[in-house]
Amino acid sequence: MFSRSLRVLGARANRRTLSACYLRARGLSTTLNLQTESVTNHNAPVGESITAQSNVMPIYLDAQATTPLDPRVLDVMMPYMTENYGNPHSRTHKYGWETEKAVDIAREQIANLIGAHPKEIIFTSGATESNNTSIKGVARFYKGKKNHIITTQTEHKCILDSCRVLQEEGFEVTYLPVNKGGIIDLNELKGAIRPTTVLVSIMAVNNEIGVVQDLKEIGKICRENRVFFHTDGAQAAGKIALNVNDMNIDLMSISGHKLYGPKGIGALYVRRRPRVRLEPIITGGGQERGIRSGTVPSSLVVGMGAAAALSARELDYDYQHISKLSRRLIDGIQSRVSHVVRNGDPNHIYPGCVNLSFSFVEGESLLMALKNVALSSGSACTSASLEPSYVLRALGAEDDMAHSSIRFGLGRFTTESEVDYVVDNVQAHVTRLREMSPLWEMYQEGIDLKSIQWSQH
Amino acid sequence: MSVAFTRSTAGLVRAQLQRLRTSHLSSTPVASLSVFALRSSFSLCASSRLYRFRQTAAAFSTSAIPAKDVTVTFIEPDGNEVKATGEEGTNLMELAHENDVDLEGACEGACACSTCHVILPDNIYDRLPEPSDEENDMLDLAFGLTDTSRLGCQVMLSPEMEGMRIKLPSATRNFYVDGAKPSHH
Numbered sequence: 001m002f003s004r005s006l007r008v009l010g011a012r013a014n015r016r017t018l019s020a021c022y023l024r025a026r027g028l029s030t031t032l033n034l035q036t037e038s039v040t041n042h043n044a045p046v047g048e049s050i051t052a053q054s055n056v057m058p059i060y061l062d063a064q065a066t067t068p069l070d071p072r073v074l075d076v077m078m079p080y081m082t083e084n085y086g087n088p089h090s091r092t093h094k095y096g097w098e099t100e101k102a103v104d105i106a107r108e109q110i111a112n113l114i115g116a117h118p119k120e121i122i123f124t125s126g127a128t129e130s131n132n133t134s135i136k137g138v139a140r141f142y143k144g145k146k147n148h149i150i151t152t153q154t155e156h157k158c159i160l161d162s163c164r165v166l167q168e169e170g171f172e173v174t175y176l177p178v179n180k181g182g183i184i185d186l187n188e189l190k191g192a193i194r195p196t197t198v199l200v201s202i203m204a205v206n207n208e209i210g211v212v213q214d215l216k217e218i219g220k221i222c223r224e225n226r227v228f229f230h231t232d233g234a235q236a237a238g239k240i241a242l243n244v245n246d247m248n249i250d251l252m253s254i255s256g257h258k259l260y261g262p263k264g265i266g267a268l269y270v271r272r273r274p275r276v277r278l279e280p281i282i283t284g285g286g287q288e289r290g291i292r293s294g295t296v297p298s299s300l301v302v303g304m305g306a307a308a309a310l311s312a313r314e315l316d317y318d319y320q321h322i323s324k325l326s327r328r329l330i331d332g333i334q335s336r337v338s339h340v341v342r343n344g345d346p347n348h349i350y351p352g353c354v355n356l357s358f359s360f361v362e363g364e365s366l367l368m369a370l371k372n373v374a375l376s377s378g379s380a381c382t383s384a385s386l387e388p389s390y391v392l393r394a395l396g397a398e399d400d401m402a403h404s405s406i407r408f409g410l411g412r413f414t415t416e417s418e419v420d421y422v423v424d425n426v427q428a429h430v431t432r433l434r435e436m437s438p439l440w441e442m443y444q445e446g447i448d449l450k451s452i453q454w455s456q457h
Numbered sequence: 458m459s460v461a462f463t464r465s466t467a468g469l470v471r472a473q474l475q476r477l478r479t480s481h482l483s484s485t486p487v488a489s490l491s492v493f494a495l496r497s498s499f500s501l502c503a504s505s506r507l508y509r510f511r512q513t514a515a516a517f518s519t520s521a522i523p524a525k526d527v528t529v530t531f532i533e534p535d536g537n538e539v540k541a542t543g544e545e546g547t548n549l550m551e552l553a554h555e556n557d558v559d560l561e562g563a564c565e566g567a568c569a570c571s572t573c574h575v576i577l578p579d580n581i582y583d584r585l586p587e588p589s590d591e592e593n594d595m596l597d598l599a600f601g602l603t604d605t606s607r608l609g610c611q612v613m614l615s616p617e618m619e620g621m622r623i624k625l626p627s628a629t630r631n632f633y634v635d636g637a638k639p640s641h642h
Contacts, residue, residue, distance in 0.1 A: 119594075142604060275593050277604060286630060290598040 058374045059418045063409030064207045064235060064353055065376060069303075070260035070412070076306040077262065080299035088298050089287060099298045106305025110267050113308040114233070114252060115243035122268045122288045123296050123304075127234035128158040129282075130253035130268035131201075133292065134230045135162040137278030138199050138251070139171055146198035152176045152184055153394040154211075155203055156232055163201075176202075180396050181345025182211035190221055199228045204236035204252075208391040208407060209344035210353025212240060219248030228276055234258050234266075238311030239319070239350060244269060250276050254308075256300065260412060261307030265300035268292075318412050319351070325410045325419050326351035332423035337430050343395060343405060354408040357392075357401045360440040361433045366406060369429040373422050376407050400439075400449075527614045531558045534627045545616060549575055549609035549623065561629055561639045566610035568592055571599035572631060572639075573609035576624040585612065601626035 060068070080102065086095025088103045104118070111118040124130045139149055151163055153175045163173045174192045176184050184202065193200070200222050205212050215231060222229035230251035236242060237252075238259035244252060249269070256265035270276050270291060284293030311318070334340050339359035358366060363377035377389075388402040397405075408422070434440040439449060525545040531553055532538050541556040550573040553560035561572035568591050577585075582605040588596065592611050596602060606626075631639065 141602070145604070272590065272593070277597075277602065279602075286598045289594070 056372075058372045059421065060374045061408050061410065061414065061418070061422065062374050062376050063411035063414075064210075064258075064407060065409065066257045066263065067260045067411050068413060069262060070307060070310060072310060073261055073303045073306045077299050077303040080302050084298070086298075088296050089285075102302050103296055103298055106301045106308075109305040109309040109312075110254065111269075113237060113242070113312045114254070114269060115245055116269050117272065119289075120269055120272050122270055122291045123301055124266045124268050124292050125264060126266035127156075127232065127253040127255035127258075128266075129292075130255075130266050131156065131158045131232055132162050133268055133281050134251040134253065134270075134278065135159060135199065135201055136166060136281055137291070138228055138230070138276065139166050140169075140279040141277050142198045143171075146196045148172045148174070148194050148197040149199050149201065150174045150176060150189065150192050150197060150227075151201045152178060152203070154178055154182060154206055154208075154391045155201065156207060156234070159201055159203070159232060172196075178394050179345075181348065182206060182209050182343070182391075182395055183345055183348055184213060184218075186214070186217055186221065189218065190225075193221070193225045193227060197225070197227045199230055201230040201232070203232035203234075204242065205233075205240065205350045205353070206344070206391065207235050207353070208389060209355045209395070210235075210350040211344045212236070212348050212350055214348070215242075215247040215249065222250075223248040235350070235353070238308060238315065239352065241315065244271070256304040256307065259304075259307045259311045262300045262303040265297060265304045267304065314412075321412070322410050322414075323351040325414055325416065326354055328416065329354055329408060329410070329419050329423060330356075332419070333426055336423070336427045341401065343392060343397065352410045354410070355392075355405055356408070357397065357405040358430050359401070359404060360437045360443060361404050361430055363404045363406055365433060366404075366426075366429060369433065370422070370425055373425065376409075377405055525616055527616060527619050529614070529618055529621045529623055531556070531560070532622060532624045533559050534625055543614050545614055547614050549573070549612050549614070551610075552614065553609060558625070559638065560609060560625060561631065562610060563631065563639070568595060568608065568611060570630070571595045571597075571608065572629040574599040574602070574606055574626055574629060575609045575612075576603050576626060577605050577607055577612070578622060579605055581618055581621055582607070584617065598630055599626070600628045600630055 080099070084095070084098055084102070086093070086097075086099040088096060088099040090096025090099075103123075107118045107121045107123075111121050122130075122133075124133065135149070139147075147170065149163060149166065149171060151159060151173065160175075163171075163175075167173050176188055176192060178184050189200070200218070202213055202215075202218055204215055219229050228250040229248060231249055231253075233242060233252045234255035235258060237254045242249075242252075250271045252269040254267040254269070256267075257263040268291070270278070270289075278291065280291050280293070282292055282294060283290075287293050287296065330342065333356065337358070341357045341359070343355040343357060344353075367375055367377055388399055389405065392402040392405055393399075410419075442452075443449060526542050527545060528540060528542045529549075529552070530538050530540050539556055539558050541552050541558065543552040543555070548566065550560060550562045550566060552558075553573075554562065560575070563572045564570040566573075568589075574596065585607070588607060588611065592608050595608060596606055599606060609623075628634075633639070
C-alpha cells in the first residue's frame with residue numbers, strides 16, 4: 001500500500017507528507033469536517049441558491065432571540081474548553097479545585113449583577129429550565145397547604161406551559177390580563193391573591209414587546225401577603241438595573257445567551273432568607289444545593305459569569321447606546337411611513353425591543369422582503385406554530401395587527417449605519433407591499449375595514 | 458436516680474454516650490437551662506455539661522432543677538411506631554438512637570449532613586425558633602423534604618413536645634436502595 005503511493009508520487013516522501021498524500025490518494029479529506037461529511041443534510045435546497053452560498057450575513061436585529069457571544073467572554077471561556085477540563089465537583093485533585101474556584105467566581109459575578117448572595121445562585125441549562133424548576137418546584141413543595149398560582153397572560157411559553165401542567169395536577173392558576181400597553185393592574189393583582197396563593201410569577205421585561213413591569217410594587221404586594229414572587233429576568237438581567245432585595249424578589253430566572261454569553265447555560269436565583277423551598281425537577285447527587293443535580297458545565301458557567309460582569313460594568317453605557325439607536329429607528333420609520341403602531345407602553349419599555357405593527361401589510365411578507373436584515377415577527381418560540389402572537393392578542397391587538405407586527409431587537413453591537421439601512425429598507429418595502437395590498441386600496445377609498453363581513457373559507 | 462436504670466439497653470447506651478462526652482468536658486460550671494434550646498455544633502459541650510450535671514443530680518437525688526421526662530412517638534417509614542422517653546434537652550437524633558429507631562446520624566450531630574431529617578407536626582414546628590442558615594443549607598439536601606422538616610440533631614426535647622408524633626422520611630441522601638441499614642456507633 002505504502003509502496004503504491006510512493007510510486008504515484010515518484011518522489012522521496014517523509015512520514016508526514018506520506019500520510020497526507022496517502023489520504024488524498026485514497027480520495028479522503030485531510031480535515032475532519034464533521035458538519036458536512038458525516039451527516040446527510042435532508043434540508044439542503046434542491047436548486048442553487050445564491051444567498052445560501054454567499055458569505056454575507058444579514059444585519060442582526062433579533063437580540064431578544066439571542067445575542068452574539070462577546071469576544072471578551074470567549075477569551076475567558078477558552079482555557080476551560082482546552083486545558084482546565086476538570087469536573088468542578090472533583091474534590092480530590094487540582095483539576096477539580098481550579099475549576100471549582102472558577103465556578104465560584106462566576107457565581108459571585110452573577111450574584112453581583114442582581115444584588116444577591118453567591119450561595120443563592122443555582123446554575124441550570126437555561127432560563128426555560130429555571131422557570132420550570134421555580135414554578136413546578138415551589139408549587140409542588142407547598143402542595144398540601146397552598147394550591148393557587150398567579151401569572152400573567154403575556155408570560156413566556158415555558159411559564160404558561162408549566163402553569164398548565166400544574167393545572168392538570170390540581171392547581172388553580174389565575175392568568176392576569178394586561179392593559180393596552182402591556183402592563184398589569186396592581187389592584188387586580190392584589191385582588192387575585194388568596195390565602196392559598198403560593199406563587200406570583202411576572203416577567204420583568206417582556207420578550208416580544210419589551211414592556212417593563214413595576215417589579216418593586218409587585219414585590220411589595222407579594223411580601224405583604226407572604227406569597228413568593230418569581231420573575232423571569234431573561235430579557236432584563238444585564239439590561240436594566242435589578243436588585244432582588246429592593247424589589248423583594250424571591251426567585252429569578254436568568255439566561256446566559258441573552259446577555260452576550262454562551263447558549264446552554266442559565267441561572268436561577270433562590271432566596272435564602274426567608275428560605276424558599278422547592279422540589280427539584282432534576283435530582284441525583286445533590287449538586288447546586290440539591291436543587292439541580294448534575295455536573296456544572298464549567299466552561300459555560302465561566303462564560304456566563306464573565307458576560308454578567310461585563311453587563312454589570314457596561315449597563316449604563318449599553319442602555320444609552322441602545323436608547324439612541326432605538327429613537328433613531330422609531331423616529332426614522334414613523335416619520336417616513338404612515339400607520340405604524342408601536343406595541344407596548346412607551347413609558348415602561350426597554351428601548352432595545354421595538355415591536356412595530358405596520359397596518360395593511362402582512363408581517364411575514366415584510367420579513368421576507370427585508371432579506372438582508374435578520375428580524376422576527378412575534379417571538380422565536382412561536383415561529384413554529386401558526387398562531388398569531390398571544391402577547392399581542394392580550395394587548396387587545398386585533399388579529400390583523402397581530403399578524404403585521406415585526407420585532408426589531410437592538411443590541412450592544414448594533415451600529416447607527418445598520419439602523420439607517422433598516423429604516424430605508426423598511427420604508428421602501430412597506431410602500432411597495434402596500435401598493436400591492438387590497439386592504440390598503442380599500443382604506444384609501446374610505447371603506448371602513450371593520451364593517452366588512454369576510455366570508456369564511 | 459431511676460432515669461438511668463429503668464430501661465436496660467437504652468440506659469446502657471446512654472451511659473456509654475455520656476462517658477464518651479465526659480472525656481471532652483472542661484470543668485466550667487453548667488450553663489443555665491432554657492426550654493427550647495437550639496443546639497449548634499458549638500454548644501455541644503454546653504449540653505454535655507448539662508447532661509453531666511443531670512447525671513450527678515440524679516445520682517445524688519438532691520438536684521435543684523427537676524429532670525423532666527418527655528415521651529414522644531417516632532413513626533418509621535414502614536408505619537411502625539416507637540414510643541420513646543427522654544430527658545428534657547436530649548436531641549431527637551440521640552433519643553432515636555437510644556430507642557433503636559431507624560434514624561441515621563452520619564455526622565453524629567455536627568450539622569454536616571441531612572440523614573437525621575425528621576418531620577414534625579405543624580404546631581410544634583411553628584413554635585420552635587427558626588432554623589439557622591447552616592441547618593437550612595443541610596436540610597436543602599434532604600430527601601423528601603417538607604415544610605415542617607427539621608434536623609433531628611438540632612431539635613431538643615422540651616415539655617411542650619409531650620406526646621409529639623415525629624414522622625421519619627422514607628429515605629435519606631445515603632442510597633440504601635438495597636435495603637441495607639446503617640450501623641449505629
